[in-house]
Amino acid sequence: MTPATPAATRRPLRIGNASGFYGDRFDALRDMLTGGPLDILTGDYLAELTLLILARDRLKDPRRGYAKTFLRQLEESLGLAQDHGVRIVTNAGGLNPAALADAVRELAARLGIPTRVAHVEGDDRTPHHPGSLAAHAYLGGAGIATCLREGADIVITGRVTDAALVTGPATAHFGWTPHDHDALAGAVAAGHVLECGTQATGGNYAFFTHHDPARLHRPGFPLAELHQDGSSVITKHDGTGGIVDIGTVTAQLLYETQGARYAGPDVTARLDTLALTQDGPDRVRITGTRGEAPPPTLKVGLNRLGGHRNEVTFVLTGLDIQRKADLVRAQMETALGAAKARPAHIRWDLARTDHPDAPTEEAASALLRLVVRDPDPAVVGRTLTGAAIELALASYPGFHVSAPPGPGSPYGVFEDVRIPQGDVEHVALLHDGRRVPVPPPHDTRALEPLDEPALPPPLPAGPTRRAPLGLIAGARSGDKGGSANVGVWARTDDAWRWLAHELTPDRFQVLIPESRHLSVIRHVLPNLRALNFVVDGILGEGVASQARFDPQAKALGEWLRSRHMDIPEALL
Secondary structure (H helix, E strand, C coil): CCCCCCCCCCCCEEEEECCCCCCCCCCHHHHHHHHCCCCEEEECCCCHHHHHHHHHHHHHCCCCCCCHHHHHHHHHHHHHHHHHCCEEEECCCCCCHHHHHHHHHHHHHHHCCCCCEEEEECCECHHHCCCCCEEEECECCHHHHHHHHCCCCEEECCCECCCHHHHHHHHHHHCCCCCCHHHHHHHHHHHHHHCCHHHHCCCCCCCHHHCCHHHHCCECCEEEEECCCCCEEEEECCCCECCCCHHHHHHHHHCCCCCCEEECCCCEEECCCCEEEECCCCCEEEECCEEECCCCEEEEEEEEEEEEEEEEEEEEECCCHHHHHHHHHHHHHHHHHHCCCCCCEEEEEEECCCCCCCCCCHHHEEEEEEEEEECCCCCCCHHHHHHHHCCCCCCCCCCEECCCCCCCEEEEEEEEEEEEHHHCCCEEECCCCCEEECCCCCCCCCCCCCCCCCCCCCCCCCCEEEEEHHHCEEEEEEEECCEEEEEEEECCHHHHHHHHHHCCHHHHHHHCHHHCCCEEEEEEEHHHCEEEEEEECCCCCCHHHCCCCCCCCCCHHHHHHHCEEEEECCCC
């Protein structure tokens, strides 16, 4: 443990978020600026898929490659930010932070609002990875801190870690050094809660039915009151919708993380050490987050084109669903096999969405989905469309498709590699034109596996009832490249005692059949009464490859909650 650098105690930093992804609520920037006091307003616009989208934008126009939405939002909010003394930090620069910084300067000049704009560079590794559309290192918050210390009103970055949008401002405000591991780890925890916007205030929340629906219609965006020791209070502006409680914060802490060690370029945060307490209505305090030196390497995300894909969904209605599926599948396989070029990859999935004696035709129908992939767009275009259309009058009774098959479309592939932290040229480009190099941390520590913590004693034996897991456990899931993570938590100590012993990796694979032939690793987080499962390879080559029905695993946790287990009646 490393104590924060001795210094005069500074007031808490009030830092909010106005975007969780490229395409989030447009008026959130204005709402956060007018809803209550803030020191810093952040916006997270980047995800693995977003970088591929921005790369394709840049191919069309080299001046692009950034999140254009941010510029439009700022046009109506720049004056508000200046009037309220709020500084803005965002990764909306995407693949071209310098271009967005210039565009913001032009906007400020046109509006007549003096604005000091700085940006951060050094993440672009594309020249080092031939064949990639975009290759970018995940930088930390040190460059952001430099820009803010030198007086920037707006800081634009490219690919930084999501939590860096908080660690950077906190470092500048509190005067932390790279050795203040515990304080930095606390800022990482707060940043991770804020990064996905309204997911911290009741959005996408497993137990949404336990709250007044009116409060969830338009959740407010979250903010953190961050203290010098790294502790924080997660809350939202007074009068806004949504809920902030231990459950909503727990769900977000588990989102898209893996083990108890949450590694980043600034610090490795120990998620198994933090504690949550309800600090009043819509206020949750995070304390006790321990930090360790960051790893000596940085993650680099590589986005490239993987080929072309196409799909057709056959609608099967009424009786004999399986035999209808068998017939059309055999017909399509024959046609594709007889074509000049057969697609390299062919996948079939039958979704039994049909109900017996259904009151509507849609409810009586199942969906048979065919997805094909190949490097050649013609093979997944004319080959597929011709084969499907020719069956219109020659296949199962009631033949139709959900939409006419069209031409093939390109799909992306994501992978990540590690490089030494010192390999990047992390630079802060200040508002006055100066270039300030940002050195890598000298104190690093390779990640080491942790021993699994002791489990609580199991519940005494008693009567059980077959029931959905979600009656007693919440979950949130998401993607990390080709893997998925599923965080599961209990809301009571007794439910945790049962969950920790019953939901093993083997049981997970029984409940989620498509994981049975994959690696499933379980991480135990007793302070959160939570388990975090990492399912390696379930998403193929990442979200852009669209390898499964739910390509980002957003609903994998809800599927798990719907599965039935023998649950003690005392818990139900």
